[in-house]
Amino acid sequence: MTSPMTSATAPQAAADSGAVPPTRSAPARGGTGRSPGQIAWLRFRRDRTGLVSAVVVVLFFVAGIGAPLIAKVYGKDPYTTYGQNGTGLLNEFGFPIRPNGGISGDFWFGVEPQLGRDVLTLLLYGIRNSLLIATVTTVLVTLLGIVVGLTAGYLGGRIDSLVGRVIDILLAFPSTLFFIALWPVMISVLVPPDENTPTWLTVVSLISVMTAFGWAPIARLLRGEVLALREREFVESAKVTGASPARIIFRELLPNLWTPILIQATLALPMYVTTEAALAFLGVGLSDPTPDWGVMIQRGAQVYQNDITYMLFPGLSMVIFVIAFNLLGDSVRDALDPKTRR
């Protein structure tokens, strides 16, 4: 559950952007009086790749949020085992009878092998659940990482070394193994033995565990950035003019850190989609009948020899989503900080 570090590009980005900070006091060039935010928005609007990626990402979120509505219009739901209930959809091996994974007028993306559920609604609900978990986790991880990283970096001293050790432990901790071992115990404590495990409990525990182990890399990265930034002249001058630590952190330091934060967050979101799928595969995440994007892909990889279509839709949509999200992240960074444009 550790996200890849982008430290190779990030420090440089931060060092270059040193000129941006004193936000509103920036002297108006050419007399137009645009704020850096406006300038970034203008730059972003000119970036065609960025715009297309943004549209794609938004579409995914809309599809996820609107899944129940789409399913209602389309007339299927992701829980009914159509192939098992009726004949003519699955053959005796449990695979779709019609070519291309059973695609037909009734089942636009085909039917699922074995259980015979509708792939389109399954995918929409899967995207919905996976994106919900991944987005919440990413937001929480980023917030926690920012708070801890900034505090440790700015305050330094004992607090810094304490936080540093905590981060070390978290990074070295076999979080997946820990979760697998802890999960059954936790469930047996929280859920009475004669009740089904509620889905919300699964979701909440997934999010909290992924957050608990996920904030360390981003916090460490930001701490390093802050360590470099706090010795810079504009921070010194802010201190001299008597700015409070809160003002220095939020007004002077944070604006310089948006680039690494955005990069980390855009990398983290698709990663949490896959992490959550991996946990589900190990029996501690979402499981059938709750639809899940990652679980669909894993199942697709097992049956692709007999039914490639079933892997195609969730796989392709995942590839498109991850690429679009990463490109969007790149464009946002470029817009915020044009000097790093390749």
Next chain:
Amino acid sequence: MSISRRNFVIATSVAAGGSMVLSACSSGGAGGAGTSGGGAAGTDKFAAVSIGTKQDSTGPAPEIPGAKKGGTIRPIGPQDFSHLDPQRIYFTWNSELANLYIRSLTGYRIDGGAMKLVGDLATDTGTMSDGGKTWTFTLKDGLKWEDGSELTVDDVRHGIERGFASFTTEGATYLQAALTGTNDFRSVYKGPYDGKHLDSVVTDTAKKTITFHLKTARPDLNWTLAMQSYGAVPVKHDTKEKYDKDPVSCGPYRLSQHSVDKSLTMVRNPHWDPATDPIRNAYPDSFVFEFGPEALQATDRMIADSGTDQYAVMAYSGVPAERIQKVLATPELKSRSVDGLLTGLYYYAINCKRITDVRVRQALNYAWPLQQIRTIYGGPSAGDYATTILGPDMAGRVKFDIYGKLTKPQGDTAKAKALLKAAGKLGQKIIYTYPQGSNEDLEKTKVVIANALTEAGFDPVVKPVESTSYYDQVQQIDNSFDVMWFGWSPDWPTGYTMLQPLFDGRTIANGANNVSQLKASWVDAAIDKAAAITDPTKANAAWAALDKELMEKEAPIIPETYSRRFYLYGSKVGGTEYDPLNGSFVLYKLFAKS
């Protein structure tokens, strides 16, 4: 009573990614009959389990038409054999190899899928007296060990006494318990190494007889003795623990080379006399086992059929689900395959301690969605619907279908609901459990099971248990599960080995195999009565009757499937036959074509 560890084999074979179970299609009518026809294909073929006469026990084994001597057969398996010492062999894949070099007093002659119990070392299947408490066997002439020395009754006794030694805990324990009258038999006798012999086993060297005086009557002891755990071991060459590395052969082949986890070579034993052996043919000059390739890899090699793989067979891992459609759809591949059912049964044990109302248990049987479950396993190729506790390969088994599972395999939820209503238990909570993390299919079957139960008016609760501690948990008597996924494979094909360990109410204990916790005095009495019948035909009929009565009156389990396995062999291998007891090829019948 003794615990059969074979049930763990049946479970772990599913565990191998579902690959071993999701295997086959019946050679018969399964191709077109998708709905209910698949059930009949294997059953009639194997209905003949019988006890052979003295004539049947006389060698040599009947010739296989077209077979010729010479060449090498190369079986491929995913892992090495765990034990070579006969007294430490229990698992079926070890027994498959053991048939090449270990001989017991009795053995199975397999012909066209029919199993016949015959004398192997003994001249016949033994003489019983005293109501099953005394058994006498006479050894054949001309039996020799691989060094040319004579195999005597003392060697046979030595093999049995070794089963008491401290290092042979892996083997079967039925005979030891019967001889001493206790399951804690090691406290009574500590094995032959301090010079003492068992009083209850009497040998006569001049007459070549060995007599067993049992504390408890065992009219089916001749079946028990066919297990490799009771194979002969030479007194002179017994190296105790080290015997597991280098066993001495009295069968057609002897061990020549073994590099652990890589390969094992068996070559001809020149001192084996075919005239003494009614079971084994032994055409190839050698067997070279290769260990390592997993089922999928082995299947792809068999499909490619190139080089020495033309002489290869899949030793004990079946065709996995990923390739089954390809193998069945390609006539050339289908012609190079054998398939058969396992003797074991997969079932769902109903906890009779928690579900006390028999009508609820019957409703569960009606509602259970067998067809949906089997479709997830891979359809008719994965197995036949089970309606009886005794599998089709069991002696005297009578087929019945009390809950209409063959006519309505998708489950009769309406009937279940009516029954539940009559019992006043509508909305009854059912806690279903299965081992999680070992078999992907069980993650799917729970969905159709929960759907069917909801439709039938139950309130299903799914509580998976992590697979490594699954058996420990469901075998606790105070567990909190109502329906538990389980499997059981008999050690020999008579009703005793299925019904006694699974349904004898006096065996209920933590860790015992009566997972249903059925405690019915009439069942216990019927088990005792059937176990004491000395005439095999009548005994088998009694077991079959009890089978039906159990399902009718108590419904302690929901039978699911008799699994089918499917194996490929190279284009130059002949004499291929399926061994229902071990679920693999009959190795000693194979021959290499030129």
